[in-house]
Amino acid sequence: MSKVFVFGSRSDRTTLQLISALSQSGHLADVISPSDFRNWKKILWDRERKHLVITSEESEVAVPEVDCIFNRFRARAWKSNSEQYEFDTATAPITSFLQGSSGFVVNRPHAGWSNFSKPLHYRVLENYGFLVPQHFVTTERQVAEHHLKYNGTWISKGISSYRTTATVVDRSDMFRFDYLHFAPALFQRRVLGHEVRLHMIGLEAIAVSIASPEPDYREQARRSPRSVRMELIEAPEEIVAKCLNYCYDNELYFCGFDFVVEDNKWWCLEANPSPAFDFFESFGPFGITEKILKFLISTSKGQQYNMSKHVKSTSFEPFIEASRVQNLTF
Structure with a gap:
């Protein structure tokens, strides 16, 4: 029977849901959790044997x-520099x-790196070709005051991939603008x-309205x-x-796209x-879980998976793109 290795934390609910589904179907090989790293005595990527070997006192x-491999192995943020190192x-x-293995990894660490x-x-x-709302990033109070309106038309959100709470900008935020010098913020037009x-799982799409x-539905x-x-x-074909x-x-075999639909326009x-x-x-x-499970099991059985015949590539290289902009200064 084909098996799937899961790289992810046992304290992560998403990882746990997939582990449970794989276990019930009999397709779970093992779980590599970052919380176990203190028990690991040796980690070796044996390129000749084409194995990653993790040795502890017990096993x-x-x-x-x-x-x-299903990968949700995230870098942890520790309290001290020594623990982080x-x-x-x-x-x-x-x-x-995970980055260089010749096996099938969903997804590799570098996949979707621009996020x-x-x-x-x-x-x-x-x-x-996605529509993206008007936005700007600033570290200056004057810039924020010049562009923002306090009528519910702007939201503030995080700049990085770390989860933050999106909030509507109002006049009470004016008193915090001085902190922008220490913590830049992203302001985005509220759609x-x-x-x-919309979850893309291989070639299949599952869209949920x-x-x-409130603007942050998770919160x-x-x-x-x-x-x-x-x-x-049903999401539009385009x-x-x-x-x-x-x-x-x-190189994303599994990805979650967030949209806001306004007057039939899909803003990404x-x-x-x-x-x-x-x-x-x-x-x-x-x-969603069933689709992911089916996809992982089919690829672990060695079935050929090729997206290329279904897509038109528009690969983007930001540094080359920047060189095309006239009067660009650094």
Whole structure:
């Protein structure tokens, strides 16, 4: 029977949901969790044997490159620099293995890399034909005061891939603008409409429409789950095609696209390379977990998977693109 290795934390609910599904189907090989790193005595990527070998006092785990791997192995943020250095040093061979293995990895650490910088991410999304809301990043109070209006038309959100709460900008934020000098913020035009999360799983798309009274539906669901409603919808073919093109160029076999639909215009807010799909499954039987499970099992059996015949590549290189801009200064 084909097996799937899972790289991810046992304290992560998304990882746990997939582990449970793989276990119940009998397709779980093993779990490599970053929380276990203190118990690891040796980590070796044996390129000749094409195995990643993790040795502890109790056991030894060998992950062959030929097997299928689901990756949610995230870098942890430790309280002290010494702990961070210890973790980064210990897990470096794992990151290298996930990046360079000849096996099938969903997804590799570098896949969808532009998401780590939202301003760059928006530029990349635009290159694939997505509509992106007006936005700007600043560290200056004067710039924020000049551009922002306090009538509910702007929101503030994080710049990096770390999860933050999107909030509507109001006059009370004026008193915090001096902190921009120490912590730059991204301000984005608020698009009024219903939100859609579209999961791309291989060549298949699952779109879920989200109705929430607040701009951050995740935070709203935490406070009042019944106030958030979700339902399956059919996404337009041209939107799915753009998502597929993006996934192909960025080596994403699984990705979560966030949209806001306003007057039939699909505004793209993000392409998440490691989406927490379990959150959406708690609002209805949308079949996301089942699709992921089927996809992983089929690839672990060695079935050929090729996106290239379904897409039109629009690969984007930001540094080359920057060189084309006239009067560019650094």
